[in-house]
Amino acid sequence: MTAQISAYGRLVADVQSKTTSTGNQMAFTRMAVMLPCQKAENGEATFWLAITAFGKQAEALAKHQKGDMLSVAGNMQMSQWTGSDGGTQTGYQVIVDSVISARTVRPGSKKGQQGQATDALRRAKEQRPPAQGYDDYDQSQPYDDQIPF
DSSP states (O other): OOEEEEEEEEEOSOOEEEEOTTSOEEEEEEEEEEEEOTTSTTSEEEEEEEEEEEHHHHHHHHTOOTTOEEEEEEEEEEEEEEOTTSSEEEEEEEEEEEEEEOOOOOTTSSOOOTTSOOHHHHHHHHHSOOOOOGGGSOOSOSSOSOOOO
16 A cells, blocks of 8 residues: 655755666655644644655756755655664655646746746736626526426
8 A cells, every 4th residue: 555645845955866777867855844733833843755756757856956845746655764862763755756846937037936926827817807796697597497208
């Protein structure tokens, strides 16, 4: 049984790329995901994930760097080991099926602020006609109740 996960967070390390012995590209890094937590002082807790990608997803991941916002989806694995203090340590890793950048591109520039809506999105919302209310539509039935059969 595998656990599927989708996570959105910030890369906390630069992406490292390698080529496997079979010639496939591999990339890996770490990600911090903020989760709501009532017991935390600021109401959020950090969940740490190791991210591993192969092939085309590795190429997509390799275009990112520490500090970038990223969304990943894939299979989650849990590992346990004995730490230097003798205690049991637990780590989580995602073998990604999908990498989606949270970078934005602004018209006339190379890269916008990460995680922010672009000017094009704002203009599209301004040009959209106002939504009609429920009462603005014809609510009568398009047929009568005299069904011949």
